[in-house]
Amino acid sequence: MxxxxxxxxxxxxxxxxxxxxxxxxxxxxxxxxxxxxxxxxxxxxxxxxxxxxxxxxxxxxxxxxxxxxxxxxxxxxxxxxxxxxxxxxxxxxxxxxxxxxxxxxxxxxxxxxxxxxxxxxxxxxxxxxxxxxxxxxxxxxxxxxxxxxxxxxxxxxxxxxxxxxxxxxxxxxxxxxxxxxxxxxxxxxxxxxxxxxxxxxxxxxxxxxxxxxxxxxxxxxxxxxxxxxxYIFSDVALLRLKKDGDKCTKCGDCYNVCDMQIKDIADDVKSTNILRDDCILCLKCVAACPEDDALHLDLVNYPIFKSTKGGFAKRMEIDRWEKKDD
Amino acid sequence: MINKTRKHKLESPKQKHNRHKATEAIMILDKMKHDFKEPPKAMKYFYDLFERVHCKNEPLHSDKVKVGTMCIQVPSEIIYALDAVPLRLCNGFYTNDEIGSDFLPSKACPLVKATIGEFVSNNFSDKPDLIVSPTTCDQKAKSGAIIEDLGFSVYDMEFPRTKESHESREYWRRSVRKFTKDLSADLGKKITKKRLKKSVMQVGYAQHLYHKLNVLRKNIKSPILGIDMFLVTNAFFFDKIDKWIEAVDVLIKECEQRVEDEYDCAHKRSPRIVYTGSPPIFPNLKIPLLIEQADAIIVADETCSSNRMFNDMVSVDEWFVNDMIDGIADRYLKGCTCPIFTKNEDRKRRIIDLVKEYKADGVVYQAFAGCQVYEMEQRSVLEAMEKEGIPIIYLESDYSPSHLGQLTTRIEAFVESLKNRKRKAK
Incomplete structure (x- = not known):
């Protein structure tokens, strides 16, 4: 598991x-x-x-x-x-x-x-x-x-x-x-x-x-x-974009990759439900978050995709380094 | 008769300065090496590095252009991409502090005094060719002009003092873009997509390694002392980045082995400490040393000479030069918990999160006498900790070797009270 x-x-x-x-x-x-x-x-x-x-x-x-x-x-x-x-x-x-x-x-x-x-x-x-x-x-x-x-x-x-x-x-x-x-x-x-x-x-x-x-x-x-x-009905949806504000450093990495320029995703540390009206739930923010568990996609209350340090490093390809001469 | 007078050599001011620096450096290194349980073998690289640079004045970057930085906000990714080396100039020597005192008000911050002192003595093992001074705190911002008067070339990099607004983000992004352009013109090098991406990845990898090492301290039996960690992160100020990466890689492997073997570098009842406040910069590792000599262990920190330097990472959506520069700019502003900003909510949240994540028993908040912003935030941080039920002690210190007795007593008492709390909790 x-x-x-x-x-x-x-x-x-x-x-x-x-x-x-x-x-x-x-x-x-x-x-x-x-x-x-x-x-x-x-x-x-x-x-x-x-x-x-x-x-x-x-x-x-x-x-x-x-x-x-x-x-x-x-x-x-x-x-x-x-x-x-x-x-x-x-x-x-x-x-x-x-x-x-x-x-x-x-x-x-x-x-x-x-x-x-x-x-x-x-x-x-x-x-x-x-x-x-x-x-x-x-x-x-x-x-x-x-x-x-x-x-x-x-x-x-x-x-x-x-x-x-x-x-x-x-x-x-x-x-x-x-x-x-x-x-x-x-x-x-x-x-x-x-x-x-x-x-x-x-x-x-x-x-x-x-x-x-x-x-x-x-x-x-x-x-x-x-x-x-x-957006009118998004509060009752089963799939939810959640944020744990305590773990957020407001670094803005999520905002940087957000196609819809949603500022709350980085700056709001109070809301747990971080889905905003412009959100397209592409999950790029979760993928770009370098903090463990700060952003996650929940099915009802069960997290199915979470931000992790390791995942971030892998996706940014900074989990390895080969010396290359240019 | 042959004149047999003994040749008496007078010590030059430079030699004297070097001798003082070497004494300070070697004293702390000796304590780190011998006062504790065996440090990881891989730490030898770092002990030797500091000895080479600070005792033997060995230059590390003779073949490269050196860009001195006055604060962590100067993006090292951009400097590396232009084939130069960033050298963080924040200084920790008491000798330099004394020299610098003549140039600053008596109540100024020892870190700033020491940094200026180093310039006054003009005695660098790696002399910076250009100094970049971001307008962070008042004392740093103003010392740019003093350094310029001493005959160095200083570039002021504008930095906003609020970070929540859209305007401040734009302002800082513009500032970083301008810096990139100016530095590139100055060095006669063009910034390319390939080189910038490479340097973002390299610094990113260094950060990744730091995190990998740092999370090992979450173990109840921590494999590495806080003071050793400070040495590792301090080395990032001036070391060759690829050498640093290699050394940390080895250190991680050893520490992972230690975790597997359940090796505890402290003791069973050692209270776990989160360290916050003015940055401990080699050789001024006085307070971390006192804490760990008092049988506590620093498991996490929130300071700009360590965690804050590595914590926030660059994320890029599209790997174009402009997007990378914007991403880099955000890294140095948005996540920063420096007390120079108007609000300090982020810093409080961060400390609380560290205490929880690293299962710490208490917080040590240290401010340099004269480091006004840290002194000013002290009250609100203490209040926030009290609300969370986290024990905290506030210490004021400077670079002088005196007052040690008083500091020791207070730290020992705090550690003892944490031990008592731990015992009662059981």
Whole structure:
């Protein structure tokens, strides 16, 4: 048992993550060819506009369900809305935000763009703290568009052209189908003014997605309403990112590797649950922590991956030294 | 008749200075070697090293550019990457302390006085070509100018006095980037990705070895005395890094063997001590020596001449020069528990954690008379320890060989009370 634990704590997270991400990417994007269908309640941006998707982003059905007229929405007829919400919750609760860091095709794509940047030898950019503080609110605005706009539609305040407004704006709709050879989403819908606005927003956002994630690690996740949605329920999730503040020296190694620039991970020594709304649970912080047990990933209350001095040294390759002449 | 007058040779000031230094050095080394149970055989390298450098004035780095550093905040990774050697100049000699007194207020810190004294005497076994002075505590920051007046070239490296804010991180990162650029221009060497990565790995490996050795002291039967550990870490100030690595590697193997054999370098009832406060720097290992002579054993420390120098590591996400430099910068600021910072929560947490991790019975807090920041933090640390129920003693000392009697009495009494507590707990 100790051997297994030791093996996991010394694991090369980078490799593990790369292969798992690749697996999930292929699984979700091309799963349809193998007739895999995990339903329409997935907590990731696996977009239903890709007809071969192995399961669909929950926001697509959610927006449609909430756009029902209010009399229907709040009647027994809408029991399905509740059940799909519970299915979404079930998916989410098991893996928490690890969906973002490991399974989301859009997230994986950004990591690959990051690798491309690295290949060209270009350094990444970061936000300053004030920029960070203001930009991080944007995802909640998107979440309002996802949830409140359909409700207003049901009330008759908004027109039908606002149906699925967020999907129209989302880069996932444009990008995901490309991987199965469908480029038809690269277009602006000129039917109405709203449609022009929404679809061109989508195109611009997609362009930003590529440029942004080339410059900044996980650029899009920062604005992702799914990430905001996750955070609302993350406290009840089974997989938890924990911190033992007593063991933390605030050295900031975790912050340094954090794609999402979460400052609390290094500076907060009071919280035990250190998962923040921007977190993608990629676990790079745990891997980069040089203190024994300071950061750990728990399944309920059982730690399954812990920070260790030895693991840190191994991953940084400072546990050995060969004299080389240059 | 042949004139048979005896030739009388006058000792030059330099010779006198060397003789005084050698006396101080050899006295402490002798005590370390002979006053205790047998030290690990691998310690011989370190005893010899200090004798070579401080008694025989043997230069170690004649073939390299030497960059003197006034504090631990100067990133050694960058200096190594530019093919120079960092030499930590914090000095521990009483002789130098006396020489330096003329240049500083009477109530100044002996460490700063001694450091200046060494410059005044201009009697280095390895003379630094350039001195980097980070603006850490007031006395260190101001002594840069004094040293410059003595004819040395001094580079002031700006260091923030708060570390929580985003601004301070950015400020220090910028400071380190500037330092890298300036030093690289000064030495005419370009910093490359390959060289910087190599030096990050090498210093990282040295840190890794330190941790490997240090955790062995968690054993109830500790394989190595605290005073020997201080010597090992002090050697990192000036030794060739690869030689140091080799020697520590051997020492670790021997200590691991000792742990396996359940060899106890102290005694069954020796109280376990966490040492904190002003840094013990060779040959001023007076207080650690007194503690261990009083039958206690230092199992961990929180000082900048030892643990703090090695504790926090560099982590890098992408191995580009800029990212590495930022990572290096953070290592020297964010985890640092130096009392010069506005807040001292981190230091208190660290001491408490050390006490728990290393199963210590008490804490010795030592401050140099004149080391204002450590003196100022004393109260709050004492309070925090009291809250945790950890016994602590506060000692004030300087570099002078007097007052030993009083210090011995207090330390012995503290150790005795810890023993009593231990006995009662059983």
């Amino acid at each position: 100790n051997k297994i634990k030791n093996f996991i704590n010394h694991a090369d997270l980078r490799k593990f993550r790369f292969w798992l991400q690749l697996f999930f990417f292929v699984f979700f994007i091309y799963g349809g060819y193998l007739a895999i269908d995990l339903g329409r309640e997935l907590p990731i941006f696996a977009c239903g506009y890709n007809h071969e998707i192995a399961g669909t982003c929950y926001f697509m059905p959610l927006q449609h369900q909430l756009a029902r007229p209010w009399e229907t929405l709040f009647s027994v007829a809408s029991i399905g809305v509740l059940t799909s919400f519970f299915v979404f919750l079930l998916w989410f609760i098991v893996f928490n935000k690890a969906w973002c860091g490991y399974a989301c095709p859009m997230g994986t794509l950004q990591d690959w763009i990051t690798s491309l940047r690295k290949f060209f030898g270009i350094t990444y950019s970061t936000y300053t703290q004030p920029q960070y503080e203001s930009l991080k609110k944007i995802k909640y605005i998107f979440l309002i568009i996802v949830i409140v706009f359909p409700l207003l539609l049901g009330l008759g305040i908004l027109d039908g052209e606002w149906r699925g407004a967020f999907c129209d704006m989302c880069p996932g709709r444009i990008i995901t189908p490309m991987f199965v050879g469908d480029f038809s989403q690269w277009s602006i819908d000129f039917s109405t003014k709203t449609a022009i606005f929404l679809s061109s927003f989508g195109i611009v956002f997609t362009a930003l997605f590529f440029v942004g994630s080339f410059i900044k690690k996980r650029f899009f996740c920062f604005f992702c309403p799914m990430s905001a949605m996750h």
